[in-house]
Amino acid sequence: MKFLVAVAWRNLWRQSRRSLLTASAMGIAVAMCLASVALVDGMYGAFADALVTQSLGHVQLHNGEYPSTKQPWHTIDDEGLIERIEALPGVTGATDRLYGQALLGDENDSTGAILVGITPRRELALSPLDERLVEGRFLADEAAQEVVLGKGMAEDLELSVGDSVVIITQATDGSLGNELLEIVGIVSSGRTAMDRGGAWMHVEDLQDVLALYGQVHEILVTGPDPDASASLLAEVEGAETGDLLVRTWQEASPQTAQMMGMQDASMAIFIAIIFGVASLGVLNTMLMAVFERTRELGLMKALGMTPLRVVALVLTEAALLGLLSCVLGAILGGLLDWYLVTEGLDFGDGLEQMGVTFDPIIKGEVTLKGVVGVLVPLFFICVLAAVWPAIRAARLRPVESMRGL
Amino acid sequence: MMLIWLSVASADDAEIVRLLNLTDDIARGESSVATLTMEVKTARYERSVTMKAWSKGTDRSLVVIEEPAKEKGVATLKVGDDMWNYLPKVDRTMKVPAAMMGGSWMGSHVTNDDLVKGSRLSEDYTFTLVEQPQDGDARYVIELVPKPDAPVVWGKVQVVISEAEIPVSTEFYDEGGDLVRSMLYQDVKTIGGREMPSTFLVVPADAPEEYTKISYGDIQFDVDLPDSTFSLQALKQ
Numbered sequence A: 001m002k003f004l005v006a007v008a009w010r011n012l013w014r015q016s017r018r019s020l021l022t023a024s025a026m027g028i029a030v031a032m033c034l035a036s037v038a039l040v041d042g043m044y045g046a047f048a049d050a051l052v053t054q055s056l057g058h059v060q061l062h063n064g065e066y067p068s069t070k071q072p073w074h075t076i077d078d079e080g081l082i083e084r085i086e087a088l089p090g091v092t093g094a095t096d097r098l099y100g101q102a103l104l105g106d107e108n109d110s111t112g113a114i115l116v117g118i119t120p121r122r123e124l125a126l127s128p129l130d131e132r133l134v135e136g137r138f139l140a141d142e143a144a145q146e147v148v149l150g151k152g153m154a155e156d157l158e159l160s161v162g163d164s165v166v167i168i169t170q171a172t173d174g175s176l177g178n179e180l181l182e183i184v185g186i187v188s189s190g191r192t193a194m195d196r197g198g199a200w201m202h203v204e205d206l207q208d209v210l211a212l213y214g215q216v217h218e219i220l221v222t223g224p225d226p227d228a229s230a231s232l233l234a235e236v237e238g239a240e241t242g243d244l245l246v247r248t249w250q251e252a253s254p255q256t257a258q259m260m261g262m263q264d265a266s267m268a269i270f271i272a273i274i275f276g277v278a279s280l281g282v283l284n285t286m287l288m289a290v291f292e293r294t295r296e297l298g299l300m301k302a303l304g305m306t307p308l309r310v311v312a313l314v315l316t317e318a319a320l321l322g323l324l325s326c327v328l329g330a331i332l333g334g335l336l337d338w339y340l341v342t343e344g345l346d347f348g349d350g351l352e353q354m355g356v357t358f359d360p361i362i363k364g365e366v367t368l369k370g371v372v373g374v375l376v377p378l379f380f381i382c383v384l385a386a387v388w389p390a391i392r393a394a395r396l397r398p399v400e401s402m403r404g405l
Numbered sequence B: 001m002m003l004i005w006l007s008v009a010s011a012d013d014a015e016i017v018r019l020l021n022l023t024d025d026i027a028r029g030e031s032s033v034a035t036l037t038m039e040v041k042t043a044r045y046e047r048s049v050t051m052k053a054w055s056k057g058t059d060r061s062l063v064v065i066e067e068p069a070k071e072k073g074v075a076t077l078k079v080g081d082d083m084w085n086y087l088p089k090v091d092r093t094m095k096v097p098a099a100m101m102g103g104s105w106m107g108s109h110v111t112n113d114d115l116v117k118g119s120r121l122s123e124d125y126t127f128t129l130v131e132q133p134q135d136g137d138a139r140y141v142i143e144l145v146p147k148p149d150a151p152v153v154w155g156k157v158q159v160v161i162s163e164a165e166i167p168v169s170t171e172f173y174d175e176g177g178d179l180v181r182s183m184l185y186q187d188v189k190t191i192g193g194r195e196m197p198s199t200f201l202v203v204p205a206d207a208p209e210e211y212t213k214i215s216y217g218d219i220q221f222d223v224d225l226p227d228s229t230f231s232l233q234a235l236k237q
Helices: A002-014 A016-053 A081-086 A120-126 A151-156 A192-197 A203-210 A226-237 A254-292 A294-302 A307-342 A368-385 A387-395 A398-403 B002-008 B011-024 B112-116
Strands: A059-062 A093-105 A110-118 A133-136 A146-150 A164-170 A176-187 A198-202 A218-222 A245-248 B031-041 B046-056 B060-067 B075-079 B082-087 B092-095 B125-131 B139-146 B156-162 B167-173 B179-191 B194-204 B211-221
Touching: A002 A016, A002 A307, A016 A226, A016 A254, A016 A307, A016 A368, A059 A226, A081 A093, A081 A218, A093 A120, A093 A203, A110 A120, A110 A151, A110 A164, A110 A192, A110 A203, A146 A151, A146 A164, A146 A192, A151 A176, A151 A192, A164 A203, A164 B082, A164 B092, A176 A203, A176 B082, A176 B092, A192 A198, A198 A203, A218 A226, A226 A245, A254 A294, A254 A307, A254 A368, A254 A387, A294 A307, A294 A398, A307 A368, A307 A387, A368 A387, B011 B125, B011 B139, B011 B156, B011 B167, B179 B211
Parallel strands: A110 A198, A146 A176
Antiparallel strands: A059 A218, A059 A245, A093 A110, A093 A164, A093 A218, A133 A176, A146 A198, A164 A176, B031 B046, B031 B211, B046 B060, B060 B075, B075 B082, B082 B092, B125 B139, B139 B156, B156 B167, B167 B179, B179 B194, B194 B211
């Protein structure tokens, strides 16, 4: 074996320029794949974070009627439920939200607003709105008749931090729910609808306005991994959820799940194309190597080398070539990854998915899975591409090959 | 257009207009001051609101809630097509934007639009008298179809008036011809010197268990009210 590797290694360097060229070409392919995987993983991470964790949670709880009716009185009685969920070992965060629609403004200038009642510390753990503030601060932990407005709405109504604003809505008991709120912050959340017409307030303040004391519309639960929502669901259902509707984010928003799935599929296709091209390079190199050494291989066989040893020799050469490509690719890819992770890639404006505008600079994310997922298949493709040349070499008839050429 | 239409209107038409005006003018005078109770029953809540209302002509009115205590002082001012709500809890007045005019007023089955509408049925609709008392049923039934550009949401309206010329009901249909809601005029009695229905019952067709019932406790007509009664300043008091 050691002998085989030594011979294969020397053979590789007999045509050092060709071997290096092939290894470089494949190294570049590896580097491109590594960089693309890092970028797509980064993008996927950003999407998963914004579209799944922050908007949908990993598991959602609703009143069974609410998702279809959206009627404000189809609520969850929050009594102790969220505390029970938070105490579960597999839960990293949970937030309770109450939604409402109201007229928001002052005497003459008002507009329809989407009100989101939240428990600030819980909500911030899930979606860091406080990092998206363009002015002011986020809501205080205790209900204090404060509101944080979406940037677009604040601009439309010419409101700024420190101003007071009235909300008025039809409460669920038929009365005219209203409240005077102080604007403490203005946020650019990246969510188109919320920036244009959203307002965040303390859940208790909104419960008062809507006459929905102690009620919320949804509870979003997150675990460490959005893809592991099914096991989280099983765990949450153990927390005495009663007749509430408990769903994974994939069940709650199939179109988001589909979109996230497409990312994986398109990446797989991209990698397959690059690897396909790379494998043709290996095939070509190894065929050339076998052809030009017909005489030599014939001699070796005449001297008693078995066909199996010939196959092993050619495959070892290909494997060494693959290894070399991987090393070159890893070095070059590592440099690209380093740039992507530290600097990121600027996508300019308009990086929007499903109503969410993303930070235009997407930073790469290097995972062990991503790196191994590129290097290992490439190595095996190198070896696989050499199978045919190896078999050709093994079938050579010693006499003919030594006489010919 | 209007002129041509008027010129061909027959004496019968004038008679129908007079009957329609009876419906428009229930509880309406040159001016009025009234106390009324509104009972609302929906699938989710029942509530009773007592209020005082002032009106002048067709385009000015002010309603102030007296009970329940939680909503005491909440007031609605209407001047022309505009409407404001005064909210004592926050001491602010909010104009009701056009987009919300179709919304429920104080949780009832009456919309903001219903309150603001000052125009007469005979102005917005073309009408046909489909039944007269001599037909045996002892009532007038008038069918109204909106004029092409009338600012109304209904596809058809049917007004029923008793032989004694007291309004009985008004039914509102959508453009597909389905009944949307009925308004029934009940408890005819003499209040404020007039014989008139003292209770208005609004029943939505899609939820017949629900209703809004407005009952007049007391009403005085042709009271001298200054225009300033219907101002934003007055709204706050």
